[in-house]
Amino acid sequence: MSPQHSNRSSLIEGTLRCLARLPLERVTARAIADESGANLASIGYHFGSKDRLIAESVVTGLDQWLAELIETLDDLPAGDRVAAAAAQFARTRRAHTGLVRTLVAALALAPHDEQIRATLTTGYTRAREAIAAQLDSTTEAAGLLLAMFQGLLFQEMVSDSLAVEGDQLRDALSGVAAALGPADRK
Secondary structure, eight states: OOHHHHHHHHHHHHHHHHHHHSOGGGOOHHHHHHHHTOOTHHHHHHHSSHHHHHHHHHHHHHHHHHHHHHHTTTTSOHHHHHHHHHHHHHHHGGGGHHHHHHHHHHHHHGGGOHHHHHHHHHHHHHHHHHHHHHHTOOHHHHHHHHHHHHHHHHHHHHOGGGOOOTHHHHHHHHHHHHHHOSOOOO
């Protein structure tokens, strides 16, 4: 492993630790450098800016969370995986609150920063492919599930009373499927 890669990885892991314990406005370049044990200038060298480092860290953190969720599904039949993922998602979401808050901020920056947009696009593409493979489905269906889970996270950020989980989620999905009616096969 090259020293540059190690320093880059240290910055990402340090940023994830900062995001887990600090409000976003207190995640400064200095806090990240101190947490990671890296030189402050290495943020600019490796990422170009603190915002780009944070976006890369968010994608890394979301990839790690998705890998944890998928690991719990490996031995289940395809038909049980969405419900099991929803249950695991509900159990683990509180541990990732800082990550979700920061994702919202990164999404707001994406239209104005090509590198952040590219980082998020790459992350979403990887997530869709991983979810599609796990569910034996299309990347479009995976994108829809990903949007649904993230939308629920965003709503819950506003108020815990907006959480939809467990049987509520299964019933809601069944209700949506019923409202859509049978798929028209041509």
